[in-house]
Amino acid sequence: MSSAAYLVGLGLAGTAALLGAVLPARRRLLGAAVMSSAACLAALVGAGDVLASGHAFSLYTAQVLPLTGVDLSLDPLGAMFVVITAVVGLAASCYSVGYGTHQTPSRTATAMLPAFLATLLLVPAAASLATFMVAWELMALTSLLALLTEHRQRPETRDAAQWYAVMTHIGAAAILLGLVLLATHAGGQSFAVITAHRRELSVPLASVVFLLTLFGFASKAGAVPLHVWLPRAHPEAPSPVSALMSGAMVNLGIYGILRVGEDLLGGGELWWWLVVAALGVVSAVFGALHAAASTDTKRLLAYSTVDNLGLVLIGVGAAGALAVVGEQALAGLVLLAALFHLANHGLFKGCLFLGAGAVQHAAGTRDLDRLGGIARKMPATAVLFGVGALSISALPGLNGFASEWLLLEGLLHGFASHSALTEAALLAGVATLAITGGLTATAFVKALGVGFLGQPRSKGAGDAREVGPSMLAGMGLLAGGCVVLGIVPGVVLPALDRATTAGLADGAPRAVLPGLGLALASVRGAIDPALLVVGLLVGLVVIWGALRLVPRSADLRSPRRAAAWGCGREVQTARMEITATSFAEPLQRVFADVLRPDHDLEVTHAAESRYFPEAISFHQRVDDAIERVVYRPVMASVTWWGHLARRVPNGSVHRYLAFGFAALVLVLVVLA
């Protein structure tokens, strides 16, 4: 039953892509969206059934791929990723109906969104090397095309697509190399065969395989220093595609690390997982700092993805390390927390990207310095974006808090493991979680406060109108998920527990007790977010009621409005408001060593006297320091070698004949 529903889902997604390509212009948007929504629902039923029952299914057909056949198998770990993708995909499909209406969408745009969705649903079910690599490459190609759909409007899109294509293919090449190496030594390319022979692999070989695949999967998950594509690609993609990339595609990097490290290689060495945790620490801090400094809404969200995936990597690394030192119960708890955070990240980041897209759609810009006052023009969007922003800031009563609490508990109790290296990783993890918490709150107070509150800073922001019901429904679905999982997180934890058990090589005992709140099974710790929310609501009502008892409370409902304090000046204009740049300035100055902002100050003096400036221009940019320090030199040297190589083939036939002769001699020498 679950396999049938899952296959129907894949089929429907494929049909949606076909409809998007062939239907006439007026119908193709709606047709593709309805079909892909149905696809998501079917996949949700199939994968949900696997998660609820804990029974995996396997399918094999030799008809589709010649030589190897297609090998599909969905266990609870893979099913969890399919569920996250299906939920984000459902919201994105719904949203795409309204998003595409301002102009006739191209065939590529309407066809590639469902096609990308189909590949996202396919990857976690791939159960052999060939199937996995085909699905992975299809995902890379469809997402690249989906990213490029708005290249006519914005030339930067092409640049972003180049970065994305190069990074994703270097990653894919590393994964392919690692998996081929693994398959040749494990005696087969099916994952089941590799798992059965995982104990026979030598440690150096397994380590090489792990590092190669980690390189590829970490670049997909946006881990620093392989994250450079993410803050370029996510902002330039159409918003439903950004939501899918950030809420579903980056997750598959985490999936890959777990599938290869735990399932195919059987847990491996302690240092592997310390490397993963170290990647997580660096990514989380770097991402959170850049998110706090960014002034472009979608770039901020992209860096925040680097931050959150970093937290998940810390969890995955800590869980792997704890499992290696034999603490299965604690490993299960930490991995559960990490996977829960990944699911929550899909919900709130999907919601935030869709919200940022709605604002861009209505105000014509995503630059926070040109937004402002959106809450009055687009109240529903503002509330939904607000739910996402407060969730990601981990405020109690929303889902970000539930998973961060679990992660903190897992790391705290992990200190009982008595392994010095693991404890060092846990301490680094806790300190990172603490630092990123404050930075994330700052970043999203900026996004929400500067973008949505105050006065409009540009004409576009002043003329913004609320978006249509389909776009609101897409955001509302994800925001609703944030609220529900924040108040009663217990409803999804049993399913996540099954995914966790499937995700660890030696399994894990149950990590949470059944119930609506969060209660840990193996160690002491429990909170009940629903009671906290009730407490907060009671508090609000009591304070409000108490205020109304005061004699002059009659005017509380409609308080008198007066001009804001302007230091004695009478006119307040939007130009006097704080901007996102100035909001982030103090933090940027504090962390100048990491962020390395570029300042450029030009003062033009009056001709008569140097004491009277005529014009002052100040420019500031916060570029990615890693891109500047690591990537630019590499690119420059590649270009240099390229130019050098161009001198070799100069068009002379004699030279080419000489090359042929030399090659022939070389081959003969080698063979002899």
Add this chain to the structure above:
Amino acid sequence: MLTVLLATGPGLLTRIGASVLQVVAVGVGGPLLLGLMGKIRARAEGRVGPPITQGLLDLRKLVRKEAIRAEHTSAVAALAPLVLVASAAVAAAVTPLVTSRPVIAGGADVFVVVYLLLMGSVALALGGLDAGTAFGGMGSSRAMTIGAISEPALLVAVLALAVQAHTSNLTGIVAASLSHPEWLASPERLLALAALVVVVIAETGRIPVDNPSTHLELTMIHEAMILEYAGPDLALVTLGEAMRLGLLLGLVANLFFPWGVDVSGGGFAMLVGLVALGAKTAAIAVLVALVEVSTAKLRLFRVPELLAGGFVLAVVAVTTGLVTR
């Protein structure tokens, strides 16, 4: 959820009563502590100073004034003071201040208290940005910057205690501290205490981090953020800030010096707990006030160095705890 409430059995009413008592104690005690600090400062400077009850008198005056808001503000400005007070009240209800058995058993957790405090900070910062003025936004930006560095120090400092007690449950930490009096002199506790003192000074906006009585907008942090509030709204903001001060001082008092906290649930024991809480927080408040008088306010961009020092102390506290156990 209902079953959780019912399962707590016959003591439920007592526990609700105890939590309400704690909220009232923090609500009244917070402004009194502010008054006490003002008095100590005044005396140290050779002035008579306002009465200790000045904080409560100010609240009475403000709440009776006309409700007035800045033009163009949205519901956020109206909600922010309510959320600030409500989050502080819930934090006060779940923290073991008077009794170690608060009503929301599943909320008495150090991380919950830290994130409830963050909730209040976020609400105020959004309220500061709502009117779209230069000062409000500047205050929000500065407050969030300082918060972004002090929150981690707070979290890691309480983590040091949680690691020592093997639980993040506040009731559990208090119980463990009561049965291990020798912990008070342990190096990780002393380091964590030092870190927490830095955090308390930053979170409550005292000198050397912020000057609560400044009148120059450009030097303001917290006061700039709440510049647009007046009347009942300002009363709520002032009350909320005073409650956060009372809560943080009470938390420090009971985590490090838990003696006197009611663990039995009896009426007399609660009275003892209340008196003990008052005495301990008053002692810490006097110390903070004396520090305030004897130091000058730091430049804004020197403050992060102080807070980073607090964060490093907290990390060292956790490390020391792990090494010496």
